[in-house]
Amino acid sequence: MLFAILLGFAFSLFLVFAGKFFKGNFSILAAGIPLALFVYFSQFIGRISNGEVITEFHSWIPSFGVNLGFTLDGLSLLFSLMITGIGFLVFVYTSAYMKNHKYLDRFYGYLSMFMAAMLGLVLSDNLISLFVFWELTSISSFFLIGFNNTSRKSRKSAIISLAVTGIGGLSLLVGSLFLGSITGTYSITEMLSMNPEIFSNPYYILIVLLIFGAAFTKSAQFPFHFWLPGAMKAPTPVSTYLHSATMVKAGIYLLMRLTPVLGDHEFWNTTLIIVGAITMVYSAIHTLFRTDLKGILAYSTIAALGILVFLIGQGTKEALTAAAVFIIVHALYKATLFLVTGIIDHQAGTRDTTVLRGLRKVLFPVAIAGFLAALSSAGIPPTIGFIGKELTYESTFHLENMAVLFMALIIITKILLLYAGFVAGIKPFAGALPDRFVKTRMPSPLLWVPPVLLAVAGIVFGIFPGLIEGSLVKPLVSSMRLNGEEIHLKIFHGFNIILLLSVITIAAGTILYFIIKPTKKLEIWIGKFEKFSPQTLITNGWTFFYKFSNIWTNIFQNGYLRNYVSTIMVFTIVLIGYTFFTTATYSVDFNTFSPITVYEAVTSIVMLIAIGYTVFTRSRLAAVAAMGIIGYAICILFVIYSAPDLAMTQFSIDTLTVILFVLVLYKLPKYLKLSDYKMRIKDGVLSLAFGTIITLLILEVLAEPKNSAVSDYYAENAYILAHGKNVVNVILVDFRGADTMIEISVLAIAAIGVFALLKLRLKKSDQR
Amino acid sequence: MKTIILRTASTYLLPVLLMFSIFILLRGHYSPGGGFVGGLIASIAFVLHSFARGLDNTKELLRMHPGFLMPIGLALAFMAGVTPVLFFDLPFMTGLWYPGHLPVLGSLGTALFFDLGVYLVVVGVTLTIIFTISESA
Amino acid sequence: MEVLLAIMIGVLYAAGIYMILRRSLVKLILGIIILGNGANLLIFLLGRVVKGSPPIIPADSDVFQSIYADPVPQALILTAIVISFGLQSFAIILVKRAYKVVKTDDLDEMNAIDKDS
Structure with a gap:
């Protein structure tokens, strides 16, 4: 498995050197890597579905408990297949979508780096190595969002997303360290058995909050959701791959992975349900007000992530089954819709829903893909989306507290998502073809085959749910320490209230689609509320700190050496002085000190005179000479206090320093009387205060017992x-x-x- | 400063001071002295000589730029440190000692070579600084 | 006499700081040197200070027989003295170069030289 992870990094590194050489030719061959990895992981399906867990272990920093341990179970397998499978399609798609782009090699480098990091993330068993891969995905996401690096907006979005997910990463690290110190291991597998210890720990809430901090930022939960719409500045393959199918699900993955460790606690469940519910409703409403196809998809992605968090929060087997199915559903239809959007953008030159119409006449296969994906997103049978929606409703219906409220919220979300899916997947193809799109050409099959494949998979899995039931869903649920054996996916559950609710959802959504037309007016209207959005608050905070640090720096970094030194001195005097006068014992025992002999007294007097002369003389030569005398006086002190080596060294160096000064003195600037009387007094007081503090401090320290073990x-x-x-x-x-x-x-x-x-x-x- | 007394004295002072500096270097392990002090004394000897006879004469006497003493000294000190690693599989800077007593030095070991390296670096540094400054000041 | 030394160190620190706070370049260097001397003495004093017994093992024995001066501060100061020589000469030359380039001795006027060039 280590090899599988490193393959992507190696390819990325290879492109650094070889990329320029290929100049974007043969880029389709790059897709061979995710394909090979997909095949590699597929071969484990059989073993995993039999309940096996495949592990691999490499020591890394064993002294800190940090190792490269990899675990392939149901959860990792589903994510690995998604990463490599969708990765393959995106790699293929990219080779046509970004054809002849100047930096195509760079783009593939970032993509494969991301793929490797993401694989590492979902396979890691060690929390610290998981953190490292987590950060690597953030970094590759940063590069990909800012890929169009000449655009100011792209760069800004990239920075914002890096800042948000980066803070989440730190939160993950701190949470992991906490977990590690409680359990004594960083291995998630080993933590599973320590559930009671973690629950009883007083820091449990803090740990959960830290882990949530990581998961919510990565998976764009309210109020950290705002980076995701900004991330749509990235080229469409990136939006497809990172910002809908895989990377944003890393937070979901983390929550699911840690559910057996941290979950099944009231705090965990309630927080997730509430945050998930707010996120899904908030962003589902937002889809109504967007006209950019990618904007709509971004918000509907956030809503889907909210649904997943909501389901994980419920924590029951039903809910987690629903979450597992919904991950698959969402990956299939959302990736399709993104790819379709990319094709529309590429061929028709716009993503504006208000003008796009009738494209089925020129882009027929794309229209099919869009249509099927919209059906799956809407949860209309016989798509897999229908199964996902039924399961979601079913588990929410069985909630213990406030089931009616949450039922209403999830239904509203689903209605709005149906609308969003229709706008993105059907609207651009319906109606009459306007003149401006008549010349739109059919794209290369490399572009339209991937979305069609994904969309068709959505239908096939819907009609034959058995295909994913035993191979993916059951092992996933089992990997979360729940008995997955009784799960049975089917498209028709009989006539019950859930089915009724489904029908209502579909009907309401469809009506909504025909009533509300996305317009610029609506988008501008909602724009007014931007002032209160979390993003604005945070950017305003940044601006404030930026200005504040500017002012602060201007005050203290004013270019006057004197001021720097004075500031440091005053600060030190106040700090030491305060501590000194509040805690010092003043118990200087003068009897422990040796008596002063005449040699020391004379030497000290000579030194004092020399110091005074150095400081106050107007002649440079005299100052240098006096400084030499200070040195010789110190030399004599060394002799008196039994340091012959020091005395010799001090003597030689002092001689050489004086020689040096004399050599250059007449080349050095003359003394000028620059400071006025007042300033001298001020500086004099400051220096004397500092000298006094030092003397007092020395006396205080001398009263302390010495530790002379080293000597x-x-x-x-x-x-x-x-x-x-x-x-x-x-x-x-x-x-x-x-x-x-x-x-x-x-x-x-x-x-x-x-x-x-x-x-x-x-x-x-x-x-x- | 080129008085006759100083000039005459420097002829004798230079070798005497140099001998003294080497003496200080060698006794360093047992009595006050060592590479730092020895190097400084040697530097003072050369500086005195340059004052008395002129910088060009001193440079001629040295035959090479004193700056070259720095890498030589550094290399020597480094070799003294790395020898135990290379040949005896001991940690860096482990002292190696020649068994038995030598008449002048007492025990002979890598520490002495290290000190010699220090001596050379100090001479090189001091003379480079002073010579450079007096040339261009 | 520890008291005397402590006072001397205080005076050295005060004098050094006062010189550094002046606007003249040469005074700055002299101030740094004086401050360095004060710091050396400070380290020295914080070790075990005794008279007439240097940290040298008597010739006729393998270990110390009586009290001896603390060798660790001495070793620290010895290198500090030599290093400070390197620092001083570098500082002097830097000042000389700066003086040549900026043509001012006033530290206060040197605060904006990176704006042009």
């Missing part, structure tokens, strides 16, 4: 281990030799820097 170790082992008696030198060249190595490298760099600054003369050609 003692070095001192005791200097001769025994390193055959040296000068401990300082032994530390330098032996115990901490690697540090010294780096230090002399730094020295060499400084010398090269000096040399370069003074000697380097640019060639004439390099000069500006």
Whole structure:
């Protein structure tokens, strides 16, 4: 399985080098990769449906419990087949849709990178590796949304989607770390048995919220849904693949995967039901007000994701069966509709529903695909959509609390989705063909065959639900620790209230379709409410922070070194001073200190005079000389306090520094009296305050007991281990030799820097 | 600064100071001294010489640009660190010691070569800086 | 005498900061050097400070027989002194170059040089 995942990455990497060479020729061959993977995963159907779980394990960072563990069960299998199957069709479609595009190779690179990451996501058993793949899908989505990188809007949408899903990714990471620290493992399989421990943990709610944060951002749940309509700026194959069929379902996948670990808790169920319900109704209503085909599809995708979250929240076997079927249904019809939209856009040059009409006369096979997909989306028998809708109604009908309310909401959503499906799949093909579309040509079969295949699959699965029942749905439900054996999908359940509701839905939706015509007016009207949408709130927040940081930076990064230093000093003085005066013990025991001898007193006085002279003299030469004296005084202090090595070094360096200054001094600027009296007083007070703080701090620290374990170790082992008696030198060249190595490298760099600054003369050609 | 006294003295001072610096380097493991101090003393010797005799004379004496001492020293120090890894399968920077006592050095080990590397780098760095500055200042 | 050293360090810090706060380039470098000296002494003082017993094992034994000065701060300071020489020379040359290019010694006037060029 690892190989299957890496294949996509490898191909992506291959294109980096070889892409330019092929110049977009043979791009159809790229579709061989998803096809091969599809075949590879198909061969597991038999084993999985017998209840087997295929696992694979590779160590990665075992010390942190992070490993590449892969599990192929019913849930992963369905997603893998979707990723590779729809991936194959999209790859084929792309080769015609983006023909002769300058960056076709790049596009395929991103697509296959995405496919690999998505496969890794659904196969990972380890939460941390799942997180890594999760982020990789976000990143490839970012590149694909911003693929048309010369358009400002594309770039903005890409950034927004990356920001939203990226924050979700972090939330996933934190949640995983929590789970990992509670259970002591990152393996989801191993977590399954620790259900009670997780439930009783006080952080359970927080963990669930973090996981929801990840799933809701990725799967565009309210109020994080707004990135998805923006993501429609991506080329249509991307919208089909990432933003309707696979990537946005990663959140759904995560919720389903963790249902056996975290689910079956009131908080989990209620939150999911409410968020799912709000999302599905909110975005289903939004479809009424869109005129762009992709906009309609985007909102209906969000509504479908809402339905899935809603179903997962119900958590019963019925609901999860419905969710499993609905994932398949949605993948089939929504991908078809997106592909159809892409063809219309490609051939007719517009996606505006208000002008598109009668295209069946010129794009007949496409019309068939659109029609079938619309039927499936509407849940009209004998499509698989009908089965999905029946199951959804059935499980909602059996809800314990407020079943009537949720029943009403789901029916409203379904009615509106039926409308959306009809507008996207039927409306562009119905009616008389306007003159402007007469010259529309039939596209290459590479474009129209994929949607037809998907649409036909929707009908076939509807008529023969047994095809997916045993192979996909049952294993999926079983993989969520529920007994999937009793599931039986059929198209006709007998005359009951559910069937009645279905009929009402279909009738109401169809009437709606004939009454409401999408117009620009409606779209503009709903646009007025944009002011209150989550997106506007968040973008306004961004703008505010941007302005705020601008002002902030202008205040503090004002280009005056003096101000920087003063700010740091004042801050440090206040911070240390405050802590110091509130917590210090003032118990400086002067008796522990050794007495002051005459040598130290004299040296200190000399040093004080030299410091005063350096600071206040008007002559540069005198200042340098006085600074040299400070150095020599320190040198004498080192001698007194038994540091002969330091004394020698200080002496030599001090000499060299003075020489250096004297060499360059007359080339350096003269002193100028630049600051006025007031400023000197202010700076003087600041410096003295800082000096005082330092002195007090030292006295306080000296009162603390010292820990000299390290020094003692070095001192005791200097001769025994390193055959040296000068401990300082032994530390330098032996115990901490690697540090010294780096230090002399730094020295060499400084010398090269000096040399370069003074000697380097640019060639004439390099000069500006 | 080119007084006769200094010029005459520098003729004798240079070899004496250089000898002293090497002495400081070698005794470093047992008494105060070592590569850093030794290198600095050697640099001061050359700087003094250049003051007395002129920079060109000192450069002639050195025969090569002092900057080349930096990579040589770095390489030497690195070799001292990497030898145990390459030949004895020990961690980086493990000290290796020649068994037995040598008359002047005491024990001979990789640490001494490391210190020699430090010495050369310090001489190279200091002289490069001072020479470069006095040439173009 | 620890008190004396602590006061000296405070004075060195104050003097260094005061020099850095001036607008002249040369004073800036002198300030950094003084501050560096203060920091060295600070590290030195925080180790075990004793008189007349350097961290050198007596010739006739393999381990220390009596109290000895803390070797770790000394090793730290030794390299710090040498490194600060490299830093100082680089800073001096940088100042010289900056002075040549911008033709001002006033740090306050150097705040906008990246706007043109």
